[in-house]
Amino acid sequence: MEFEGRYGQAQRQKYDCLLFDLDDTLYPLSSGLAAGCLKNIQDYMVEKLGIEKTKIPDLCNLLYKNYGTTMAGLRAIGYDFDYDEYHSFVHGRLPYENLKPDPVLRSLLLGLPFRKVIFTNADKVHATKVLSRLGLEGCFEGIICFETLNPTHKSTVSDDEDDIEFVGSTLSSCPGSCNSNIFDIIAHFAQPNPGTTLPKTPVVCKPSEDAIERALKIANINPQRTLFFEDSVRNIQAGKRVGLNTVLVGTSQRVKGADYVLESIHNIREAIPELLEVDKMAEVSYSGVAVETSVTA
Ligand SMILES: [Mg+2]
Numbered sequence: 001m002e003f004e005g006r007y008g009q010a011q012r013q014k015y016d017c018l019l020f021d022l023d024d025t026l027y028p029l030s031s032g033l034a035a036g037c038l039k040n041i042q043d044y045m046v047e048k049l050g051i052e053k054t055k056i057p058d059l060c061n062l063l064y065k066n067y068g069t070t071m072a073g074l075r076a077i078g079y080d081f082d083y084d085e086y087h088s089f090v091h092g093r094l095p096y097e098n099l100k101p102d103p104v105l106r107s108l109l110l111g112l113p114f115r116k117v118i119f120t121n122a123d124k125v126h127a128t129k130v131l132s133r134l135g136l137e138g139c140f141e142g143i144i145c146f147e148t149l150n151p152t153h154k155s156t157v158s159d160d161e162d163d164i165e166f167v168g169s170t171l172s173s174c175p176g177s178c179n180s181n182i183f184d185i186i187a188h189f190a191q192p193n194p195g196t197t198l199p200k201t202p203v204v205c206k207p208s209e210d211a212i213e214r215a216l217k218i219a220n221i222n223p224q225r226t227l228f229f230e231d232s233v234r235n236i237q238a239g240k241r242v243g244l245n246t247v248l249v250g251t252s253q254r255v256k257g258a259d260y261v262l263e264s265i266h267n268i269r270e271a272i273p274e275l276l277e278v279d280k281m282a283e284v285s286y287s288g289v290a291v292e293t294s295v296t297a
Pocket residue numbers: 021022023024025230231232
């Protein structure tokens with residue numbers, strides 16, 4: 001009632017930014033891209049890095065769990081490869097044709113009077129392709145992607161003196177997949193030795209809090225006034241720890257760290273009363289925010 005007849009939007013609008021994960025958040029998991037991605041990552045590990053096939057499932061699992069992405073984990077334990085080559089191998093053969101234009105989501109997004117930014121661990125080529133397939137071009141002011149958080153990523157040593165290799169690790173960098181220096185993470189967890197610590201990764205990605213904080217800083221986003229949409233529970237929980245308001249997408253099950261849950265991104269309006277409230281207000285005085293081109297890698 002106290003809201004009626006007043007249009008002091010600034011006073012009551014709780015959010016000013018919507019931050020979206022891309023894969024399995026803006027389109028459903030059932031599209032098959034995630035499964036294709038996992039298969040391609042495993043093929044890359046066998047074909048390009050020469051890792052024994054039988055070790056792949058355990059290795060993938062441990063790397064993903066401990067480093068956020070398999071790629072970040074591979075780099076941490078000592079494999080050296082070109083990030084662009086990795087991304088094009090892993091994403092190049094995905095069934096993008098399964099993604100169809102989503103005009104409902106498009107008009108939904110365009111109708112929401114907030115800043116809208118993508119935050120993905122994937123590379124820019126993949127992000128652009130997915131957005132284009134979904135017909136969501138122009139719905140976001142920027143994309144924070146792999147290259148945004150990992151701007152110096154030439155991996156073979158090294159004509160690039162800014163290259164960051166194995167920061168904080170006891171391993172030294174070497175060209176190619178120098179197997180003798182590979183940290184055996186499977187053995188590490190099979191027979192824990194209190195004396196050894198996991199090597200650090202040079203890759204900056206979700207769910208590291210540092211990665212999320214960097215992304216927020218780059219895009220000039222205040223976490224307290226932002227809703228973060230994600231399908232990954234651990235990314236949601238990391239987002240919560242850095243102060244974001246969180247929306248877990250793709251499930252109806254509430255989990256710790258998620259302020260809201262949405263079975264589908266299409267339910268934004270129904271599931272979040274604050275958005276409806278803003279939507280109802282007459283002539284919202286939003287005039288758009290200047291596009292920060294620097295947000296896009
Ligand atoms: Mg995702």
